[in-house]
Amino acid sequence: MGEEAFEDLAEHLQRREYEGREYRHVPDYRRGVERGTVLLEGVVVRGFPKVPRTLVLSEGVPNHFEDAEVAVEEKLNGYNVRVACVDGDVLAFTRGGLICPYTTWLLDRRLDVDFEPIFEAYPEAMLCGEVIGPENPYTSHDYPAVDSIAFRAFDWRDRESGDPLSVRQRRERYESFGVPQTRLFGVYDVDETAAAVREAVAELDAEGREGVVMKSADARTQLKYTTSAANRGDLAFAFSLPFDYGQAFMFRRLIREAFQSVEWDESDERARERAHDLGEAILLSMRDSLRTVDEGGTVGERHTVRGDDEAIDALVEHLRGQGLSLEVETDRREDGDRVLTFRKRAQSTNDKIRNYLDGHVVRE
Amino acid sequence: MGEEAFEDLAEHLQRREYEGREYRHVPDYRRGVERGTVLLEGVVVRGFPKVPRTLVLSEGVPNHFEDAEVAVEEKLNGYNVRVACVDGDVLAFTRGGLICPYTTWLLDRRLDVDFEPIFEAYPEAMLCGEVIGPENPYTSHDYPAVDSIAFRAFDWRDRESGDPLSVRQRRERYESFGVPQTRLFGVYDVDETAAAVREAVAELDAEGREGVVMKSADARTQLKYTTSAANRGDLAFAFSLPFDYGQAFMFRRLIREAFQSVEWDESDERARERAHDLGEAILLSMRDSLRTVDEGGTVGERHTVRGDDEAIDALVEHLRGQGLSLEVETDRREDGDRVLTFRKRAQSTNDKIRNYLDGHVVRE
Numbered sequence: 142m143g144e145e146a147f148e149d150l151a152e153h154l155q156r157r158e159y160e161g162r163e164y165r166h167v168p169d170y171r172r173g174v175e176r177g178t179v180l181l182e183g184v185v186v187r188g189f190p191k192v193p194r195t196l197v198l199s200e201g202v203p204n205h206f207e208d209a210e211v212a213v214e215e216k217l218n219g220y221n222v223r224v225a226c227v228d229g230d231v232l233a234f235t236r237g238g239l240i241c242p243y244t245t246w247l248l249d250r251r252l253d254v255d256f257e258p259i260f261e262a263y264p265e266a267m268l269c270g271e272v273i274g275p276e277n278p279y280t281s282h283d284y285p286a287v288d289s290i291a292f293r294a295f296d297w298r299d300r301e302s303g304d305p306l307s308v309r310q311r312r313e314r315y316e317s318f319g320v321p322q323t324r325l326f327g328v329y330d331v332d333e334t335a336a337a338v339r340e341a342v343a344e345l346d347a348e349g350r351e352g353v354v355m356k357s358a359d360a361r362t363q364l365k366y367t368t369s370a371a372n373r374g375d376l377a378f379a380f381s382l383p384f385d386y387g388q389a390f391m392f393r394r395l396i397r398e399a400f401q402s403v404e405w406d407e408s409d410e411r412a413r414e415r416a417h418d419l420g421e422a423i424l425l426s427m428r429d430s431l432r433t434v435d436e437g438g439t440v441g442e443r444h445t446v447r448g449d450d451e452a453i454d455a456l457v458e459h460l461r462g463q464g465l466s467l468e469v470e471t472d473r474r475e476d477g478d479r480v481l482t483f484r485k486r487a488q489s490t491n492d493k494i495r496n497y498l499d500g501h502v503v504r505e
Numbered sequence: 506m507g508e509e510a511f512e513d514l515a516e517h518l519q520r521r522e523y524e525g526r527e528y529r530h531v532p533d534y535r536r537g538v539e540r541g542t543v544l545l546e547g548v549v550v551r552g553f554p555k556v557p558r559t560l561v562l563s564e565g566v567p568n569h570f571e572d573a574e575v576a577v578e579e580k581l582n583g584y585n586v587r588v589a590c591v592d593g594d595v596l597a598f599t600r601g602g603l604i605c606p607y608t609t610w611l612l613d614r615r616l617d618v619d620f621e622p623i624f625e626a627y628p629e630a631m632l633c634g635e636v637i638g639p640e641n642p643y644t645s646h647d648y649p650a651v652d653s654i655a656f657r658a659f660d661w662r663d664r665e666s667g668d669p670l671s672v673r674q675r676r677e678r679y680e681s682f683g684v685p686q687t688r689l690f691g692v693y694d695v696d697e698t699a700a701a702v703r704e705a706v707a708e709l710d711a712e713g714r715e716g717v718v719m720k721s722a723d724a725r726t727q728l729k730y731t732t733s734a735a736n737r738g739d740l741a742f743a744f745s746l747p748f749d750y751g752q753a754f755m756f757r758r759l760i761r762e763a764f765q766s767v768e769w770d771e772s773d774e775r776a777r778e779r780a781h782d783l784g785e786a787i788l789l790s791m792r793d794s795l796r797t798v799d800e801g802g803t804v805g806e807r808h809t810v811r812g813d814d815e816a817i818d819a820l821v822e823h824l825r826g827q828g829l830s831l832e833v834e835t836d837r838r839e840d841g842d843r844v845l846t847f848r849k850r851a852q853s854t855n856d857k858i859r860n861y862l863d864g865h866v867v868r869e
Contacts, residue, residue, distance in 0.1 A: 199864075388753060419784040424776065425780055
């Protein structure tokens with residue numbers, strides 16, 4: 142895919158600017174080109190493809206893979222980043238195709254990964270990974286080994302064609318450059334994969350981790366499956382901001398729980414426990430948010446980030462530039478770093494909860 | 506509102522036929538005219554107005570009513586019917602504006618209500634009530650006093666203007682004609698209404714009943730509030746057919762639970778119990794449906810109706826005419842009646858559950 146094909150998409154493109162350089166990106170899913178695809182100074186950086194999901198491992202895995210073998214890797218709960226080098230600059234692109242100045246700064250200064258030699262050897266590479274950890278401006282989640290924030294590679298593609306390296310080649314290459322990667326549970330015969338995934342998922346679930354991504358050896362076919370802990374975490378989060386999260390988002394996670402319960406042939410007692418956990422994720426998180434607003438507080442995603450002054454300022458400006466309303470809670474210094482805690486104000490949720498608590502009626 | 510104003514709505518009208526007579530109705534909510542409004546042989550039968558809901562009694566009730574006094578009546582869980590006499594025939598109109606042949610037959614032969622003298626005295630009357638009971642083609646729910654099906658009046662309006670009688674006048678008039686009505690909990694000072702409703706709702710909740718409708722003395726202002734039992738019942742029902750019920754339907758009921766828990770200032774323990782009940786309503790009903798499909802069965806609303814041959818045939822034809830796919834489970838005779846048990850096949854739910862169980866992936 143070249144600049145010309147990209148021009149055909151012109152009407153679907155959004156213009157943005159990064160440090161005085163204009164770029165364009167594809168903000169929504171479209172036929173023929175991935176969401177998040179970027180055009181910057183004549184260079185195309187392809188979006189990361191959507192990964193389909195199965196609700197039932199035993200049937201979905203053999204159905205989806207025509208291959209003899211399937212690699213099972215951990216799916217991490219953070220944000221998806223593509224790293225590419227354009228005109229000598231190593232840049233971090235988020236899923237939707239924005240250049241995130243904070244992530245770009247992180248890559249260069251904090252993530253214990255030296256990207257320069259990789260791009261010297263492979264200038265057209267698009268390095269795909271998850272940025273995880275508690276000090277995270279987008280998706281904060283605790284991982285035992287991560288105090289602040291970290292990068293874990295899970296894919297390596299050609300930035301223009303989007304073609305991936307095979308799983309084996311990719312893992313070896315990242316290894317050779319000392320780049321940390323997502324965990325590989327193993328490579329299995331396709332007929333053994335569902336059972337292997339179920340075991341991996343049980344282990345991940347017990348640790349509150351997200352799930353797995355299965356990949357064909359050539360990495361061209363992908364499939365994901367998540368833990369109940371991840372479903373519940375997502376639900377608790379979404380229902381804490383019920384009027385800002387899509388109902389489809391909530392619904393899908395409820396459905397997943399039912400399919401998992403049936404596939405795993407749970408006893409009535411075990412299913413009832415799952416139901417109770419699910420109910421708590423939904424109701425107790427809504428209740429907390431209603432109480433917060435009732436007591437005059439504000440609800441919204443809370444994040445802490447750590448960096449130098451300039452990086453933090455750029456992040457705040459970047460988020461506000463996307464229309465987010467940020468409330469700074471604390472802004473302090475620690476070990477020479479600036480540590481900022483802020484809340485992304487969830488406008489609809491704050492307004493609607495307030496209105497309903499004030500007795501505005503619902504006409505539905 | 507006359508025939509002329511109705512004609513202005515022409516593009517929004519749907520044509521239907523009832524025993525060879527053509528009529529038109531308003532199938533959706535529109536500005537200026539209620540959903541379910543009907544035009545039949547030059548006569549307008551107004552739709553029943555949407556009743557707004559409050560999520561918080563203490564604030565919503567005084568906010569909504571400008572009146573000194575509020576009547577609190579029980580809201581029943583059945584289907585809303587308007588009864589009007591057109592050209593000598595007493596007809597039953599469902600909420601959406603269809604003439605239901607079975608309900609029309611019921612009114613005449615089974616409901617222990619003699620409508621003829623009412624229409625002789627008040628030919629322009631529109632008698633509004635709920636048809637309740639376990640043998641019910643639309644909304645089946647058990648009520649202790651109802652073995653099969655029954656009518657409970659809750660409103661009396663002018664069919665053309667939609668103007669209601671006052672609560673007092675309406676109750677007296679139905680009483681004088683011997684028509685059974687919904688329960689009146691009482692008429693309260695507006696400032697005492699929220700507390701009275703809360704008490705009534707606690708009692709109704711314990712009995713698994715639906716809720717209340719509050720009305721100004723002139724019956725022009727209405728407000729509803731439902732029990733947790735009703736929310737849970739709706740959720741269990743909707744999640745038993747998850748791909749046929751709107752996600753907004755489910756979401757609204759989850760929200761209601763959270764507001765009720767907060768308004769009632771529940772302890773953590775009590776809120777956790779509520780959450781568990783909620784989780785069971787969601788997950789266990791989905792699980793049942795998934796298992797039914799997994800074992801080769803069909804899911805869908807199951808109903809039993811009782812009547813003469815002609816009335817049952819007319820109902821089946823009426824439902825199929827609306828595009829419903831019916832599966833007859835049993836068709837037998839009892840005490841001279843025909844008793845039919847059928848299932849309204851929930852197409853999307855059957856198909857999607859089957860597909861996902863077969864391992865079709867989700868691209869979302």
